[in-house]
Amino acid sequence: MRSVARINLAALERNVGRIRAHVGPGVAVCAVVKADAYGHGAVPAARAALAAGATWLAVVTAGEATELRRAGVDARLLVLGPLPGDDLAEAVDAGAEVVVWEEEGLARLLELGRPAAVHVKLDSGMGRLGQRDPEVALALCHRVADAPHLRLTGAMSHFATADERGDAFFGEQLGRFRAFADRVRERFPGVVLHAANSAATFRDPAAHFDMVRPGVAMYGMDPFQQDPAALGLEPVMRWTSALVSVKPLSAGESVGYGRHFVTARDTTIGNVPAGYADGMRRALRWGHAELLVAGRRVPLVGSVSMDSVGVDLGPGARERVGDPVTILGADGDERITAEEIAGRLETINYEVTCMVGPRVPRLHHRDGEPDAGAA
Template sequence: MARRALALVNVGAIERNVARLVRAADGAIVCAVVKADGYGHGMLAAAGAALRGGAGWLAVATAGEALALRRAGIGPDVRILLLGALSDEELPVALDAAADVTVWTPELLDALAADGRRIRVHVKLDSGLGRLGTRDAAQATALADAVAAAPTLELAGAWTHFATADEPGDAFFGEQLRRFRAWAEPLRDRHPGVLLHAANSAALLRDPASHFDLVRPGVAIYGLDPFGEDPAARDLEPALGLVSYVAAVKACAAGQSAGYGRRFVAARDTTLATVPIGYGDGYRRGLTNRAEALVGGRRIPLVGTVSMDNVTFDLGAGEGPAVPAAAGDDVVLIGIQGGERITAEDVARHLDTINYEVTCGLSSRVPRVHHRDGEPAPA
């Protein structure tokens, strides 16, 4: 294949992950979160796969994302929940997309009521994350009552978002759950039919008490572990593989260096492979002298500084002979080759970050190639 680097995205894996999460949700509606271009996997392909896997709703962060889904053919029978804030300019875009929208202030509620269209509204309580939503449960209830009373508005949902669901054993998760339940369950008694929702991927897998009527998994639908550990331990299948190739093989004598700043100087004679990927592709400079790749089914270390367009790996590292690589050979930066595996979680640990950032950070210079278990992806 003629390529510098490719993100190979298996939509079959997304389908299976969603089906697994549907089972775990035990009757709650699964709202698959496909914001940020499907966490870097491709929003439209991820949305289609999630729906085939059994998701009933989709969720996005921006009005533009909602409209893009509608324009791509996501019909009105699929609810799109818009999770984020809306500026005055974005609000009509969200409504043109027939998205469910979130309110937590009287001002936004007034803007919705003034539009005149039939709009589905979700009221957000800030139970402890400290971002969007009102911390005042009484104000949230008053907003919900006002939505229900408005002739063109429908009170569709009441929700919150967890701060520490991905930290097993943390007590604040339980505190947030109690705060939300204390507000939301009386609200549902007051307004039968309103959907309660709180659970992200981590909460969905951690505690069935967080499921309520609808769950909002994001990272897990892509086979990324919300706890930053091994996806396979939770029966999740990573959907994205990042591959490049060996552009050049070069002898490197002891004392010679590779990369800007000479951050790698060979301690002994070795062989280096130059691979045409770098921070311009989202393969971060922070991986300098830290990451690994798979070549010929063997794990080899990244050496030297990650530059914008290239990086080098030491084919002669470790015991035994050097990996017998040649120009054109495949290099797997995330994925499986032979009996070895590198996960997004592995890369994230090298960067002291989270798996979300690894996949979201892949730049548009890396084409996403969608397939289903090795075959062309469904339209």
Template structure:
């Protein structure tokens, strides 16, 4: 029986992508980023696949994600790093599951030291992204010293994040790298064993000078191109396929419309297929009259407005032979044709990250290994 919206995730592709990125890292440890439910692919199954591929760390954005990841893995030994800001209520949640945490103010470092609670700390320098972290290297040094001097705290890492790593040829990436290096290398010299880390997926693939001790690939482990072009050019395998099916077929005569707002009006007799997926599933409304899907190995245009639960496609191309129940591929391959998350993103001027992370819980996830069963299936 057809499933109205199904994301099939190939965990073996994730495993191979991580192994490929580990080779690129050339000795630096790999921290697989599995935040936002593994970029829409399923956090725990993706994390397990990444570990099989050679990752030795995992990273998330929130305390709740760290808690759920630890519970799902059932392994207290795997290192989990929380990137994001943690409120006073959230910090204990992360520490309760043994997660490493990020700190960048003296006040937070001193409060943690005074609590006497054991914690592994990564000090963040804002080298130019302008979000979390301190811009002041002197303040960052002070945070390092508070952490290093506290009996219960372990100075585990020093890190930053790039603003333009995915914009090849820009100058700011090099400026950030130089700024971080000038601060971080003396920190490591003064505190041997501290891990330096800066590289996201794009930086990992762009410049070995950014690798330091640990790399943090996110989007690339799922086979998405961090440069928004073509995963195959990076030797990456897209792990996610999104499918639905033809739920209804009707002929629109010239002048008939399809969808809210009559954004599509047939100029001639047109066979319209209704496919049960919509923005309630994360299929963006902006794809109205611009998106595509695959049917019988051929591209079909999305016509009209994307609604919460349904979209409509023109399937009247000669010889297509659409029938009820036919599989429709929104992301993935069918026959010789393929639609990537990058293709979908370009159609609405966004990024591939947003396409997969937008998929809601209403989209069923099915995990497999190259089409076969896997111990992680259904988790």
């Protein structure tokens, strides 16, 4: 294989266990497996999360819900996103719980005429999806509860700045949702109240309510963009390849399109068969990224091509064709984290694993042992 993303489901389970221990026994864990589990494989990730004690799953599209059901995953399932057109019927038919925040969405559910479990979303300050007026949101809760074929099962929100420690807006949002949640709980005992993503889960126990919705932390990445180890989390994905070419270049020779890298000395250049079609962003250029070759940090050189990238192994390099290359993950004492790559790209770690493309096979395992139930 040109490159492979090895997904350690045992590490994922330990991360979920770490989250469960953090929130305590009175708070449910809803594992977010949208976007193919942030690039890790939705079905294997869902099964691992449930095995570790998560009791809910969350996705964004009807197709993602259907995929899980067809694979035999029967946990409580929440579709977080909007459901245009026929997607609403597909999600309901999959037995997923859906979200409403305005009259139009509720009217479509009523017109559908099928039994459905519903969560009402308050926009407490994200400015995206959700009802801004808590009075209207509360009225929607009553209308859902009064509909003969609908069940009000949840009330929710989402934080805009939970990952920015010390930011005051997080507290403002939390206060708005708490006031709404208290009124919902008073009128509808048993409704599940939830708002916390990974960052809010670790930032403030007051944000836990009845359930938390961890995503990035479950996959062993730090929601605060620092070091997952500081939160007791283990990276789940390790993306590797191998050298397919090793050759000497003299001083003054160039590597890659545009001749953006010209050797300043005699050196040895290795070629790695992973490019931007695989998820190696073209912005990862010379002086801006490193890879691990046989456990040694070496600089990426030249432009990232669609299918390959060069690395400068240095003068008199001993590396040979076939030597292992780590794009993301650890090799020996060295490691390249999603947070490091995100920092170089001026983005967030979420994007790093999501951008690993579909032509990179996912190999699911448990601490190095093949996982028979991953498919």
